[in-house]
Amino acid sequence: MKKGLLSGIILVAIGAFVIYWAIDHSPNASIGEKVNDLLEEDAYRMSEAWYYTSLVAGSVIALLGIRNLLKS
DSSP states (O other): OOHHHHHHHHHHHHHHHHHHHHHHTOTTOOHHHHHHHHHOTTOOOOOHHHHHHHHHHHHHHHHHHHHHHHHO
16 A cells, blocks of 8 residues: 555544544533533533644645545
């Protein structure tokens, strides 16, 4: 497997995971999710600054991965 192809796949996977993590732990959760968080011990919500930072970083990482995939 080519190095560019492998690095592209890895970067897309990391970028997609960061975006998923940010959306799953969004500070803009519905009231039902926030009440459920109160009942769970390990519940976690991001601050707005980290939420948007994670979305941008995940998008950039995924786009770099797509670029590597297209170049290989």
